[in-house]
Amino acid sequence: MEKAPHIFGRSREWDGLAAFAGTPLAATQGGASLGIVSGRRRQGKSFLLQAMAEAVGGLYFAATEATEAESLRLFAEALARHTGQFTGALFRDWNDAIAHLFRSPWNGPTFVAIDEFPFLSKASPALPSIIQRELGPGGSGRTSPVRLVLCGSAMSVMGSLLAGQAPLRGRAGLELVVQPFRYREAARFWGITDPRLAVLVHAVVGGTPAYRYEFTRGDAPSSIEDFDSWVVRNALNPQTPLFREARYLLAEESAIRDPALYHSVLAALAAGNTTNGRIANFIGRRSDQISHPLNVLENCALITREPDMFRPGRSHYRIVEPLITFYEAIMRQRWAELEIHRAQPVWASTRQTFLTQVVGPHLESLCRSFALDEGADLFGEQPSEVGSGVINDPANRTQIEIDVVAFSAQQSNGPRNVVSLGEVKWGEVIGVDHLRRLKKARDLLQAKSYHTENTVLALYGGAGFTDELTALATKDDQVLLVDLERLYS
Structure with missing residues (x-):
C-alpha cells in the first residue's frame, strides 16, 4: 500500500500499519488481531492512524478525557456513523461495546483505531481485561475480522499494557513505537541544509514533528545568522506554545506526582550530572531516594539509562527530549524574566551555556x-x-x-x-x-x-x-x- 502523500517520512511505520491492517483472515485463523501504537506526544501518531484509516476505509476513534458513560456514548456514535447501523440503545458498559465492535458485520479485515486509549482505561480500568477476554477462546473476537489498534501517548500506561502479568500480554500482533525523526530526517523536515544550523536547531527541538508547524507557525531559521533571533521569537517567547511545552511534557504524565522533584532531577541531568550519585548530590537527596523518580522518568521515555561501555554495572542517564534539556539548562532559572518578555537579554547571557552545556553533549x-x-x-x-x-x-x-x-x-x-x-x-x-x-x-x-x-x-x-x-x-x-x-x- 502506497503511503499517503501528505505524510513526511514514517515509511517503516506506515508499512508496519499497512501490513497489520491487511493481515489475511487465514493468518489469524479467522479472528481479530490486536496492535499497540505508542510514542511520546507530538510525534504524529494520530496523523498516521487517521491516514491509515482513510486509506483502508477503517474506523478512527479519538477518545477524550470523560466519564465512562460519555466515552461509551461517543464510541457508539462513532461506530454507528461508520457502519451505518444504529444500535437503538446505548452500551451499558465496555463489555457490550467491545462485543458489539467485534460482532458487527464487517466485510473482510477491518482497521479500527482507538486513539488516546489511556483516557478510556483511566475511567474504566477493566477495559484491557475486557479486550483480552473478547480476543480469547470463546470471545466475540475469535470470529471477527477486526484489526484493532490501541494508541496512546502516556508511555507509562502504554508500556504496561503488554508488560509482566498485564491482561493483554501475548495478545498483540503489532507493537509499534513512533519515535521522533532522526537527526538527518529532522533537518530535511525543517528544510535546513546547513549542517551547523541543523545541529543547533535539533539541540533545541529535536525531531518532534509538531514543533515544525503547529508550535512555531512554520517559522524555521533562514540561516545560521538567524538562529539567535529564531530562538528568541519561538523557544523563549511566552506567546508561543513552544515556550511552555517542556513543562507540559512532565505534567501530562500521570505517574509524575511531585513535579518539583522531577524537575530537579532533570536539571541535574541537564547540568551534566549523569550518574545516580551526582544527581543525588545536585538535588540534596540520598542516592536511594532518587531511584524511584529516575525509574518513573525512564518509564515515561523522558530519560534513558545508558551503560558505561567499560565498567559493567555502572550507568549514565541522559534526557531523551532535547526541549527538556533546553528548558532546564536555559529557561527554568530565568522563567520570571522570560514571562515579562526579556528573552533578548536572557538569551544573550545564556547563549554560551547553551553551546557548552546543551549543544556539546547533544x-x-x-x-x-x-x-x-x-x-x-x-x-x-x-x-x-x-x-x-x-x-x-x-x-x-x-x-x-x-x-x-x-x-x-x-x-x-x-x-x-x-x-x-x-x-x-x-x-x-x-x-x-x-x-x-x-x-x-x-x-x-x-x-x-x-x-x-x-x-x-x-x-x-x-x-x-x-x-x-x-x-x-x-x-x-x-x-x-x-x-x-x-x-x-
Missing part, C-alpha cells in the same frame, strides 16, 4: 547515532553496540572519558573487540593532542586484553581540525575525521 549523542548507522562504511565493520565509557589510567591517576565507543558483537566469553574510539568537540578545533589521548586510551584497553588491533580512532569536530591532524589522517587509515558535513551527508 552533538555527542548525534555522533553515536552516526557511528551506529554508518559503522560498516566508517570502520569497515558494523558495530553491534555504540555508547560512551570511562577508562581508568592508574599510572596517571586519571580517567579518560570516551564520547563514542563502538564494539563488535560479543564472541562467546572472549575479550571484546573495540571497533572504534571517538572524541567529539563542538566549539574546539581538534588537533593532534586529542588523537594522542585516544591512542593512550587504546593502549590502556589493549593492556586490559581488549582487541584493539584494528580500532579506528575517530575525531568528530564541529569546529574543524588542525592542518597537522588533517595531514596525519590522510596517511593513517586508522584515523578518521568526521566534520558536520559528513555527519549530515
